[in-house]
Amino acid sequence: MKLELIAPATMSNSRRRKGLIPPLALAMVAAVTPPEVEISLTDENVNTIDFHKETDLVGITVLTVTAKRAYEIADTFRARVVPVILGGIHTSVLPEEASQHADAIVIGEAEGIWPQVIEDFKANRLQRVYQQHERPSLIGLPFPRRDLFAEDAYYVKHTLSATRGCPYSCSLCTVPSFFGHSYRFRPVEEVVKEIETFKERKFIAFVDDNIVGNPKYAKELFRALIPYKIKWVAQASVTIARDDELLKLAAATGCISLFIGFESISPASLLAMGKKINVVDEYEKVIRKIHSYGIAIHGFFIFGFDEDNEDIFKRTVHFAQKMRLESAQFDFLTPYPGTAFGKYMDDTGRIITKDWSQYGYNLVFEPKQMSRETLQKAHDQSWYEFYSIPSIWRRLGLAHRHLWMFWKANLYYRAHWRTKLRSDKDRESSNLLSPLISLDSKNLIPEACLRLSPTKKERLEPFSDCTIDVMCNALHLT
Numbered sequence: 367m368k369l370e371l372i373a374p375a376t377m378s379n380s381r382r383r384k385g386l387i388p389p390l391a392l393a394m395v396a397a398v399t400p401p402e403v404e405i406s407l408t409d410e411n412v413n414t415i416d417f418h419k420e421t422d423l424v425g426i427t428v429l430t431v432t433a434k435r436a437y438e439i440a441d442t443f444r445a446r447v448v449p450v451i452l453g454g455i456h457t458s459v460l461p462e463e464a465s466q467h468a469d470a471i472v473i474g475e476a477e478g479i480w481p482q483v484i485e486d487f488k489a490n491r492l493q494r495v496y497q498q499h500e501r502p503s504l505i506g507l508p509f510p511r512r513d514l515f516a517e518d519a520y521y522v523k524h525t526l527s528a529t530r531g532c533p534y535s536c537s538l539c540t541v542p543s544f545f546g547h548s549y550r551f552r553p554v555e556e557v558v559k560e561i562e563t564f565k566e567r568k569f570i571a572f573v574d575d576n577i578v579g580n581p582k583y584a585k586e587l588f589r590a591l592i593p594y595k596i597k598w599v600a601q602a603s604v605t606i607a608r609d610d611e612l613l614k615l616a617a618a619t620g621c622i623s624l625f626i627g628f629e630s631i632s633p634a635s636l637l638a639m640g641k642k643i644n645v646v647d648e649y650e651k652v653i654r655k656i657h658s659y660g661i662a663i664h665g666f667f668i669f670g671f672d673e674d675n676e677d678i679f680k681r682t683v684h685f686a687q688k689m690r691l692e693s694a695q696f697d698f699l700t701p702y703p704g705t706a707f708g709k710y711m712d713d714t715g716r717i718i719t720k721d722w723s724q725y726g727y728n729l730v731f732e733p734k735q736m737s738r739e740t741l742q743k744a745h746d747q748s749w750y751e752f753y754s755i756p757s758i759w760r761r762l763g764l765a766h767r768h769l770w771m772f773w774k775a776n777l778y779y780r781a782h783w784r785t786k787l788r789s790d791k792d793r794e795s796s797n798l799l800s801p802l803i804s805l806d807s808k809n810l811i812p813e814a815c816l817r818l819s820p821t822k823k824e825r826l827e828p829f830s831d832c833t834i835d836v837m838c839n840a841l842h843l844t
């Protein structure tokens with residue numbers, strides 16, 4: 367039997383030639399597939415899907431942002447009478463929607479249920495819905511089938527999952543709705559054994575939602591990592607700064623950077639999202655403490671809370687600059703289906719689109735204290751400002767521990783966002799640009815001039831798609 371596993375492309379990502387991170391979810395699904403099944407894996411972010419390939423079954427992983435594309439892929443295979451099974455977070459939170467594009471769906475984690483699905487398929491008795499009622503144990507899990515990933519297709523080669531879920535339950539986050547309020551972890555010796563299977567052990571990105579959700583476990587894990595002398599990054603909650611021993615161990619085991627969800631510098635917004643662990647008055651102390659151990663910080667910030675007024679953007683960027691965060695991202699608040707916040711926005715009729723491909727990257731709801739245009743513009747301006755060369759220089763200077771790596775990462779973010787924002791603008795103003803394009807076809811103006819914004823003609827953008835590739839290639843995190 368042949369099984370094709372597919373990770374659909376993020377729409378805005380579809381032109382990228384190299385991916386950031388391989389799809390660990392599918393490697394895990396492959397690992398729990400009965401061994402006699404012949405599996406191949408296509409990540410559409412780095413490869414093209416072969417719709418004519420001979421296969422008996424297709425399995426697709428679905429996030430909200432990839433749902434639209436996942437359904438297109440599923441419909442195409444099904445039109446060729448190839449059965450399709452959908453799984454992953456979006457399938458699990460909107461099973462009825464997903465069912466319309468699949469022969470069967472799997473709600474929840476694959477472990478413990480997927481072998482049954484395959485058996486049923488082989489015996490021609492596939493059910494429409496599979497759901498397990500107990501969360502699978504993380505003891506004795508097989509290692510993900512990384513051999514199925516396309517070679518040299520990712521900037522970060524080695525990702526690892528040690529825990530699942532998060533002990534907290536913020537109203538806008540999908541993690542509690544998918545994993546429940548449990549926080550489970552794998553035995554440390556199994557995590558270490560998995561690391562030993564990596565060809566090179568220079569750099570690892572943990573994909574856990576919160577690597578320090580259980581400080582006792584995290585300390586045990588970090589101690590076990592010491593002999594391997596790896597460099598690693600992970601997501602962590604601000605609570606790490608309350609435990610010096612934990613921070614010391616993280617630094618000693620090679621933690622380069624922590625990805626921390628500050629979310630907002632407005633206490634009212636934090637209260638509204640139920641993120642009780644974050645205390646704005648402690649942020650400065652938290653950041654200084656983490657920095658004092660030589661660990662960098664990538665800060666996550668969200669714009670668009672009902673409590674936000676127009677000064678939030680400048681204050682947030684100024685705060686991130688003042689605290690010399692090595693990198694940061696400024697996302698729109700997003701009413702993900704399956705979350706308390708998503709339900710509230712839906713119930714109050716403020717969601718402006720259910721085109722899922724917009725979720726995670728664009729503004730999809732009506733803000734309360736400002737117009738959509740204001741929020742969009744200020745959000746874009748925050749990226750421009752934070753990743754302007756003077757800002758990068760002020761934050762990183764020349765005396766940072768991993769200077770070259772963070773400069774490269776900052777230049778990458780700068781190029782990536784400038785290109786995205788510019789292409790959004792270009793789309794909006796394509797009519798205005800048409801005279802320039804026709805001039806160019808006669809070679810009368812250089813290509814770069816096409817990148818002039820019609821509203822700000824004085825600004826010539828130095829970055830192009832080609833520059834992005836150069837930046838990406840430079841971003842060898844190892």
Ligand code: B12
Nearest residue numbers: 376389391425426427429430453454472475476540573726
């Ligand atoms: C690592 C990660 C990333 C990485 C890599 C993502 C990737 N494509 O693999 C990067 C940094 C690139 C990333 C980007 C984004 N991410 Co992200 N990411 C994660 C994170 C932290 C871990 C995912 C992971 O690898 N887990 C480990 C694997 C083993 O577990 P799993 O994915 O849950 O898979 C299991 C089950 O879901 C199920 N399953 C999954 N697929 C399938 C398929 C079949 C057929 C079956 C049977 C079962 C099955 O079985 C698997 C094994 O148990 C999750 C949080 C989370 N806990 O899920 C957020 C998360 C998935 N990301 C999220 C978001 C919003 C994004 C972005 C949109 C953010 C942004 N604005 O840029 C982008 C989208 C890019 C994209 N196309 O993926 C949200 C998704 C919400 C939603 N409703 O879809 C999450 C849940 C975070 C959150 N707190 O809400 N992300």
Ligand code: SF4
Nearest residue numbers: 532534535536539575
């Ligand atoms: S702490 Fe982070 S991962 Fe946990 S529920 Fe809140 S937003 Fe989600």
